[in-house]
Amino acid sequence: MLLSQFILVFLVFFTIPLFARRFGKFMPADAGTALYYSFHIYHIHKKSKKSRLKTRNNLLKRLLISSLLYAFFGIFIACFITTYNLPNSYIILVFLCSLMSNIDNRYFILPDILTIPLLILGFFYSTINYIDIPPTESAIGAILGYLLPTLSSFLMFIIHPSKLGGGDIKLLSAIGAWLGIEGLIITICFSFIFFSLKVLLYKQKECAYGNSALLGILGYFVLKYIFEIELLLLI
Numbered sequence: 122m123l124l125s126q127f128i129l130v131f132l133v134f135f136t137i138p139l140f141a142r143r144f145g146k147f148m149p150a151d152a153g154t155a156l157y158y159s160f161h162i163y164h165i166h167k168k169s170k171k172s173r174l175k176t177r178n179n180l181l182k183r184l185l186i187s188s189l190l191y192a193f194f195g196i197f198i199a200c201f202i203t204t205y206n207l208p209n210s211y212i213i214l215v216f217l218c219s220l221m222s223n224i225d226n227r228y229f230i231l232p233d234i235l236t237i238p239l240l241i242l243g244f245f246y247s248t249i250n251y252i253d254i255p256p257t258e259s260a261i262g263a264i265l266g267y268l269l270p271t272l273s274s275f276l277m278f279i280i281h282p283s284k285l286g287g288g289d290i291k292l293l294s295a296i297g298a299w300l301g302i303e304g305l306i307i308t309i310c311f312s313f314i315f316f317s318l319k320v321l322l323y324k325q326k327e328c329a330y331g332n333s334a335l336l337g338i339l340g341y342f343v344l345k346y347i348f349e350i351e352l353l354l355l356i
Contacts, residue, residue, distance in 0.1 A: 127199055130212060134195025134219070138187040141223035144232065191219065205346045208252050213242065214299050218335045221292065225331030231288025236295055243298030254301040262297030262305050266290070269309055289330045296338065304341050312337030 198215050201207075217239050221231050240263060246252045247259035254262070270290045297305040316333040 127196060130195045130199045131192045133216060135188045135192040137191040137220050137223055138184050141220060141227060142184070144224050144228065194219070201342070207346065210246050210251050214239070215338065218331070218338060222329075222331035222335045225329035229329055231292050231331055233288070233291065236288060236291035240291065240295035240298050243295055247298070252299065254299070258301040259298045262301045263294045264297070265302060265305055266294030266297030269293070269305065292331065292334055296334065300338070300341060307341040307344060308334065308337035310337070311340035
């Protein structure tokens with residue numbers, strides 16, 4: 122991966138907290154409206170009170186720190202992909218899942234304008250051999266992404282009275298399209314572990330599933346490419 126590509130990854134991941142914060146101001150919305158408001162810059166009036174300006178400055182500082190953390194996370198993912206010679210398209214998967222994780226943490230929503238394009242991209246990249254999943258397995262993975270959450274939701278409900286929403290299931294379907302059957306199952310298993318630990322540790326009434334799904338994907342990458350452990354499926 123070239124230096125210019127690393128810089129691009131840094132800048133793209135840097136925007137995650139900024140875009141995530143915008144979603145709460147206009148969702149639900151169609152893709153065009155969401156695109157406009159995502160890049161719309163709000164002006165600070167000169168007549169604003171000092172207390173309000175101080176609050177805004179503190180917010181900007183927190184956003185800057187969060188953006189830098191996501192930017193370096195993006196560099197880490199890019200280095201991982203380069204080291205293990207993975208398709209660069211996985212950066213898109215991790216970026217969109219990171220963005221949705223941030224949005225889900227803030228507003229408990231996984232927008233269709235992100236989950237559906239992610240699903241389409243996964244199947245599209247499989248058809249042009251840009252990822253290691255053949256189109257048939259990508260399609261089956263997407264279908265299982267709708268079916269397997271039934272069991273996952275049941276197990277989660279035993280630990281905590283919460284359930285997967287429609288956005289969660291669409292996200293899992295998209296992950297199935299990207300990672301195939303094996304990747305989907307491992308991701309669900311890891312995400313269930315992370316979700317359960319989060320519920321038990323923080324004792325929250327509602328828990329966002331997006332960050333657990335992201336950690337599940339990272340767990341799958343570690344298991345498959347670092348430890349080279351294969352999940353044998355008899356289909």
